Amino acid sequence: MPTMNIIQAVNDALDLAMAADKDVVILGEDVGKFGGVFRATVGLQEKYGEDRVIDTPLAEAGIIGTAIGMALYGLRPVAEIQFSDFIFPAYDQIVNELAKFRYRSGGEYPCPMVIRTPFGGGIRGGHYHSQSPEATFAHHAGLVCVTPSNPYDAKGLLLAALASPDPVMVFEPKRIYRGPAHGTNWSAHPKGEVPAGHYTVPIGKADIARPLRGKGIPVSLISYGAMVETCREAAAKLEAEGIDVELIDLRTLVPYDLPAIVESVSRTGRAVVANEAPKTCGFAAEVVALIMEHCFDWLQAPPLRVTGYDTPFPYTLEAAYLPDSGRVAAAVRQVARYK
Amino acid sequence: MPTMNIIQAVNDALDLAMAADKDVVILGEDVGKFGGVFRATVGLQEKYGEDRVIDTPLAEAGIIGTAIGMALYGLRPVAEIQFSDFIFPAYDQIVNELAKFRYRSGGEYPCPMVIRTPFGGGIRGGHYHSQSPEATFAHHAGLVCVTPSNPYDAKGLLLAALASPDPVMVFEPKRIYRGPAHGTNWSAHPKGEVPAGHYTVPIGKADIARPLRGKGIPVSLISYGAMVETCREAAAKLEAEGIDVELIDLRTLVPYDLPAIVESVSRTGRAVVANEAPKTCGFAAEVVALIMEHCFDWLQAPPLRVTGYDTPFPYTLEAAYLPDSGRVAAAVRQVARYK
Amino acid sequence: MTRSNAAPTARAPDAGGAATSVSHPPPVAIAPMQVLRADGTIVDPEFIASVPPADIARLYAAMVAQRVYDDRMIKMQRQGRLGFYLACTGEEACAYGPAYALRNDDWMYPAYREPGVALWRGFPLQTWVDNLVGNCDDPVKGRQMPVHWSARAQNVVSISSPVGTQIPQCAGTAYAMRQRGDDAVAICFFGEGTSSEGDFHVGLNFAGVAKAPAIFFCRNNGYAISTPYEKTTAAPHIALRAHGYGIRGQVVDGNDLFAVIKAVGEAAAYARAGHGPTLIEAKTYRLAAHSTSDDPKAYRSREEEAEALIQDPLPRLRRWLEAQGLWDEAREQQTQTEASEAILAALALAEAKPHPPLSTLFDDVFAARTPLLEAQALELAAHLASGESAYRAAGGH
C-alpha cells in the first residue's frame, strides 16, 4: 500500500473528488499556481483549470461567502483558509450563514460544502499561526467538525466530508502534516499507509487509537488532532509504570461519538481529556461534562483536562506552552493513582 | 433609593462616566439621536455632543476596529453592538486584536475599552435576535466577560468595566431589560434599587443570589444573566418540595469566581449549571468541568447542565426552546434525589 | 476567478509623468437615470415604447396591492396579531421592477424589504402570510421572525437578518451559474446602510475579478434605521464604488419603475454577455418606519417626509397609466379592495393553522438528526409531559 503524509493524503482526496465530480471546486488564497502555502493543492489547478481551482482575493469572508453561494446553487466547494488564525473575518459567514442555512430555510436551502483549515501550534508560528479555535465553531449548531490525526483519516474524512449533505469543517493538524513527530515521517507509521482510490472514514465515529493492553491500571485518554500523537507518546511512557492507557481519537467533534466515550470510561472509571486550545471553554470541557453526565457512577477519579494555557499563543516559549507528553502523562498518573 | 430597570441603570452609568471623564465616548449603530434600539443611550448625544456619542456606519468590524484605535490612543470607548447576533463581523477584531493587544505588544499597547451587547432570547426575536455567544469569547484569552442579571449589577459592573485596565465585554440580558419577568418590572425587586452616583460591582466576584434557607436537601444552582431569574423561580418552587437551592449568579464569566463555586458545591455536594446558549461547548460545560476538578470528593451526584438545545434559535417555538424554570427544577430534583 | 481583465500590472510605469491626483475633490453628483419623471414628463420614450403597457398595469396593480398588504400588516402588528412587520412603502418599484426585468431562472437574494420579488414570481400570498404568522405552513417552519421567508420554487434565497452576508453569496451563485454553463444571473438586494459592511466590499470585489454574472442592487432609501445617509458615507453615491472594483456602476431613480426595469435589464444583458457585474444604486426614500419596532419621529422631520411623498412611485405611475387609458379610480378601488380582502383572509387562515410541530425544533440542523438531537428531542417531550413547561402553560401543543 502507498504511504503518504497528511498533505499528500489531502491532495489525493481532492484529486479523486475533482476527477469524479466536476461540481467540486477549490477556492482560497494561493491555492492555484502556488498549490497553497502548505502545498495541499499542488498540481490541481494545472489539472482542473483556473475555474475549478480558484485563487481568490485576500478576504476570508469572501472565500466563505462566495463558497456558500456556489454550494446553494449546486457546486461542491472546498474552501481553504490558509491558517485557522485567519478564519475569523469569515466567522459571521460560517456561524450565522453556513451553519444555519438549512435550518432557517426550513430545509429549502441546504448548503453542503467543506472548509479545510490547518490548526494548532508546533510550527514556531507564534501568536497568529498556531491557534486552535475548533470549540468556538462546535458551539454553533449546524457545523460538522472533524479533525484527522493521521494520513489515513485525513483522506477518509475529507472524502466523507465531500459526500456529506452538511457543511463540514476540517481542522487539519498542521504540526503533523509531514510526520507524526519532529524528525520522523508518516511512512513508518501504520496510519501512514493510505489506500489508493476512494474510501471514507465515517463522520461521527471515534477511533481507538491504542487499545488497552490488559496490564496495569486502565485510564481512558481522549483527544484529537495533533495531540493524539502526544498522547500516544505519553501512553508508551506510562506502560512501564503500570498504567494502561486506552487512547481514543475523537476524529469527529460534531457530532461526537458519545457511545465510544461512555463505553471506554465506564470500563476504566478514569479519564483524561487533552486538547491544545486554551482550557476555558475548550472542547475538553465539553467532554468532561459529558463524562459527568453519563459515567458518574463508574468514576474512580475526577476526569482531568490537559490543555493549552489561558493565554494567547507564544513564540519563543512555544515548547513550554504546548501540552507535551509529560503533562499528559502527569495528568494520567494523577487520575490513575487517585484514591 | 431610586428604582431603575436595567436599561435605565446602563444609561445612568454611561451618563456618570461621560460626565466624569471626557475621554469616554460611545459609538455604535443608532446610538445617537435615536438613543439605541433598546434606548440605552437615550439623551446622551444631546448632552455630550455628536463627537462623543457617535452614530457609526453599519459595520460592526468598523465599530470595534475604530474603538480599538481610539482606546490605544487614550480614549475610553464604549462600543454598542445592537444585538450580539450581529457581533460576528467584528469577531476578528475582538478575538485576534482586542483580546491580544496587551499581550502581543509586550504590554506596550494595552487596550481598555468596553463592548456592550444585548444577548439571549425571550423577546420573540427568533433566529437572529436571540443568540448567546458568550462562551465563544470566553475561550479567547484576554477578554473580561461580565453578565449582569439585574439593574444594580448592570450599573455597578458597567462602571467597574469603565475603570478596568482591560477590555471588557458586557453581555446584557435583553429579555429582562425592563423587568425580571414578563409583566413585572424591576421596581418591585430588591435589585431594582439602584444608588444614585458612582459605585462599582467588583469584576470577578460571584453573588449568592439566593442563600440556602437551611431546610431540605441543599443543591448549588449556578447561572448568570437572564437565567438567574429563571433559576430563582425554580428555587421558589423547589422549596416546597424540600429542596434547598443556593443560587449563585456568576456575574463575571472571565475571570470566573472559582472560590465561590467550590465553596458552595463542596458544601452542598450537588450542583446544576444553567445557561441559555446551546449545550455543546457552552459556558456551563466549563463550570461542570471545574466542579469536577475541584469538588470531586464532595460530590453526591453528577452535576447536570440545563441549556438551550443544540439547534439554532427558533421563533414560534421559542417558549419550548428556552430553558424554563420547569427544566431547571427537574434537573435540580434529579440531582437532589440522586442516589 | 479567472477570466483576466487585462488590467495594467501593478508595476510603476514611467509613462505620463505630471503629478496627477486621482480625484480631489471627488466627482460631482451624477443625475440618476430616469425614464418617467415624478412630474409626468417622459425622458426616454423609446424605452417606454419597448415595454407592453399591459405589463405596466399589472406591475402597478401588484405595487398597489403591496402597499395595501403593508398598511394592513402594520395595523395587524399594532393589534398584536403579528409579532413584527416591516414595510416597503415608497420602495415598491425597487422590488417589482427587478422582478419584472429578470427571468425566473435568475436567482434572487432579497434583503427583508422585497417580498415583491417572490410574490411577482408566484410565491403564494398565503405562504407569505403563513411565514408572517410562523405557523405549520410557514416555509421556514416558524424558525425566523416574520418577513424572513424562503421561496425555493421561485429561486429566491432564504432571507437572513444579518445584513450584507448575501452579497458575497450572490457573487458565488453567479460564479456557479457561469461554471455550470447556465445563462442565468444572480441579483442581490440591500440597503445603502448595508453597503458599509465588509461583506459588500468582498462580494463586489470577488464578482469583479471573476466577471461573475451578478447584479448588486443597492436600495438607497436615505436611512439605515435612524442613521441618515450622511452618516453612512461621505461619498455622494454608493454607485461610485463600482470604480474601485473595475465593474459597471449605475445610479437610477428608484421611484421610477420604468427606469428600474431598464437599469436591471441592461445589467442583466451585460452580465449574460459575459461582461461581469453591475452595481446599481436606486435612489428612493423609506416612507415607512424602519419596522414596527421603530418610530421615525425620533430622528427625522415631518416636512422631510412630506417632501419625499412627491417622489412616491405609485402616483407617478398611475398618472401615466391613466393617460394611456389603462387605469382609473374604479380599478384603483377594486385593486385595493381585493388586496385588502385577500391579505386579511390569508391572515385569518394563517392564524387558524397550528404551530409548526415540535419535531421541527430538531430537524434541519443537519440533514439527519444527530444522536444528541434525538436525545434532546426526547428530553423536551418528557419536559412537556411533566406539566412544568412554560410553553405548555402558554398554550403550546
Place this chain on the structure above:
Amino acid sequence: MTRSNAAPTARAPDAGGAATSVSHPPPVAIAPMQVLRADGTIVDPEFIASVPPADIARLYAAMVAQRVYDDRMIKMQRQGRLGFYLACTGEEACAYGPAYALRNDDWMYPAYREPGVALWRGFPLQTWVDNLVGNCDDPVKGRQMPVHWSARAQNVVSISSPVGTQIPQCAGTAYAMRQRGDDAVAICFFGEGTSSEGDFHVGLNFAGVAKAPAIFFCRNNGYAISTPYEKTTAAPHIALRAHGYGIRGQVVDGNDLFAVIKAVGEAAAYARAGHGPTLIEAKTYRLAAHSTSDDPKAYRSREEEAEALIQDPLPRLRRWLEAQGLWDEAREQQTQTEASEAILAALALAEAKPHPPLSTLFDDVFAARTPLLEAQALELAAHLASGESAYRAAGGH
C-alpha cells in the same frame, strides 16, 4: 462621526435627466505622481528643491542599510539562526519616505514590511534584532514571530499578522487625535492584497464620514504572496476606491522616494487642515520573496523580476545623489560595511541573550494575572521541575 460632508441627500432629485451611466467602462489608468524618474529625469524640480539634499543622503543611507539588513537576515534564516524573516527589498522608499514626511507625534500602523518607519524614528537596531530572535529584550517578549515588533516610544503600533485589521484601528486613532484636539495624524500601511479585506472598506468609510486625519498607504507591490494583482481586483488602481468613500485619492510612484515624501506630506497637510483622509496607492514591486517561507519561482518569471529591477528605488536615488556630489562608491561601500557589521553584531548579541523568562507566558494577558493564570503558572513550574518537560528537554530554562 459628525462633521457633515454636506453630501447630497439620498432622495432622487428630478434634476438633470439624461440616462447617465456612472462609469462604463471604468476610467482609464492614471499615471502615478512622480518627482524623479527611474531614468534620472526630473519631473518636479520645485519639490526637489524644497527638501534639504543632506536629508536625502541620510534617507538613502538608511535605505541602503535596510537592504543590507534584509540580505543578511535572509541568509541568517537559511542558516537556521532566525525562525522566519521577511524583507522589504525594492520597497524601501515606501517606509523611509513616509517616515521622513511625518512628525514623531504622528502614529503609525505598519504591516510587516516597514521596519524602516520605526528605525528611522530611532527604534534601536538592537531592539529590532532582539525581536527577530525573540529573546528577553524583545519588546514583545518573544510572543510573536520575528518581524512582529512594537515600538511604543516611537508611536509605532504593535504589528499584527492578520492583515487589514490595522485599517479601522488607524481610523479610530485619527478620530481620537482630533477629539483630543491634537494636531497629529495617523497612517496605516498595507499591501494591495490586503485591500481586499472587509476591514479596508469599513476603515476607509469610517474615516471618510468622520473626516478623520488619517492616511491609508497602500503598497501595491504586485503580489499577495503568489496572487498577482489581476486576481486581487479588476480595478486598474486601488486608489480609485477613494471615490466610493468621498475621500482624497492619490496614485504615486512608490519607487520614487521624492514622490512618496511629497504624497505623504500633502496628505498630512490635508488631514491636519481638517479635510479628512487620503488613500495613497504607491506602485512598487516586491523584489524579494514574500517571506523566507516562500519561493516566487513557483509563480512568476525571472524576466518579470529582471524588468522590475529597472524601477529599483535605490540606484535611481544614488544616481541623483552622485550628480549632486553627495554620494560616491566609497560612501556606498562604507555604508554597506557598517550596516553589515552593525546587524551581525546585533544578531550575535541578541543570540547571546536568554529567552524571555517563563513568567512572561502568563503576564500581560490582563493587566494583572487572574487566579486561573496564577494557578497555571504554578502548574507549569511544577511540570518543568518534573523532568518530563519537552521545553526543558530542548534546553529551555
